[in-house]
Amino acid sequence: xxxxxxxxxxxxxxxxxxxxxxxxxxxxxxxxxxxxxxxxxxxxxxxxxxxxxxxxxxxxxxxxxxxxxxxxxxxxxxxxxxxxxxxxxxxxxxxxxxxxxxxxxxxxxxxxxxxxxxxxxxxxxxxxxxxxxxxxxxxxxxxxx
Numbered sequence: 001x002x003x004x005x006x007x008x009x010x011x012x013x014x015x016x017x018x019x020x021x022x023x024x025x026x027x028x029x030x031x032x033x034x035x036x037x038x039x040x041x042x043x044x045x046x047x048x049x050x051x052x053x054x055x056x057x058x059x060x061x062x063x064x065x066x067x068x069x070x071x072x073x074x075x076x077x078x079x080x081x082x083x084x085x086x087x088x089x090x091x092x093x094x095x096x097x098x099x100x101x102x103x104x105x106x107x108x109x110x111x112x113x114x115x116x117x118x119x120x121x122x123x124x125x126x127x128x129x130x131x132x133x134x135x136x137x138x139x140x141x142x143x144x145x
Contacts (some may be wrong), residue, residue: 001100001121001129008031008087010039015083017042028118033089036126040091050090051078095120100128108136 007030008017017029021044031040083089096116098107100123109132111119118132 001131001135003129005030005120005127005130007127008042009033010086010088011073012087013083014042014047014085014087014090017087018083022061022072030095030120030127031087032127038095038097038120038122038127040088040093041095041120042087042091046090050082050085053076073102097122098131099123104136104139108140109119111136 002073006020006024006026008020010033012031012111020029021027028041028043030038031042033039096110096114097120100121102121107119110116118130120127121129121131
């Protein structure tokens with residue numbers, strides 16, 4: 001488990017999330033309130049879903065060039081709007097998390113079954129860390145190699 005967790009507050013914008021993704025080469029962050037309680041989780045997948053939204057259109061060849069140009073403008077506009085959006089606007093609010101004393105077997109089962117890359121770790125109701133698939137593998141097999 002990583003104890004020094006990068007996180008964002010529920011009052012932050014997506015701009016700060018993306019900046020942390022870039023600065024720390026990470027792809028997801030727990031979202032906490034002022035009491036450091038876990039209230040959400042935001043990942044690069046949440047951002048992709050937001051900027052990738054589009055309406056299905058029926059387009060004939062005459063309007064093809066216009067529509068492509070229009071899609072580019074819409075995409076850039078979605079990117080701009082996203083930066084100033086509150087993180088809770090796209091963060092997952094129902095999240096999987098584990099308690100600090102959960103067994104490594106249960107954590108491995110949860111990560112594998114749910115196909116989750118990492119889980120926030122909670123202790124006494126607040127964020128205590130984050131555990132990833134890699135953490136489980138390193139911990140489990142370190143003494144065997």
